[in-house]
Amino acid sequence: MAKQRKEKREKRKGEVTYSAESYSFFENVWDVARLVPKGRITSYGAIARYLGTGRSARMVGWAMNAVDKVTPKVPAHRVVNSQGLLTGKHHFKTPTLMQELLEKEKIKVKDDQVVDFKTLFWDPMKELG
DNA sequence: AGTATGACTCATT
C-alpha cells in the first residue's frame, strides 16, 4: 500500500494531474505567464484577474510552485507581487537566481524590488483582452 | 476529515 502511494506521488510529480478545474486554471496561469514579454513583468493578481478568478492570486503562486514540473518552461521570474517585490525568489534554485534572471533582461532590481515597476508592468487585461 | 499554510491583494485602522 505504501508503495502504491509512493508511485502515485511520483507520477504526480512528473505529470500534471490535478482535478479538471484546477488543471485548466493552472494551465491558463502558465499560458499567461509565458506570454509576458522579455524585459517586462506582471503580477500574480493581474494574472488572476485576467483569468477571471479575481482574488485567487494565491493560486497563481501555487501554479508558479509547480512550474518545475511543466514544459515548456514558464518565466516565473517575470511574475512578482502587486508592489513589484520579488516575493518568490526563495523558491528558485538559489535565492538570487530570480534577480539575476531579471537583470539579464535589463530589469533593474533594488532591495528585492523591481525598479520602474509601473513602467515595466505588463497587464494581460490590457495587452490581451 | 479538519486544520494549517501560503511565490497574494484589498480595505480598514
Next chain:
DNA sequence: AAATGAGCCATAC
C-alpha cells in the same frame, strides 16, 4: 504611511 485583518482556495499533513 505603515500595520493589520479578512478573503481567497488548492495542497499538505
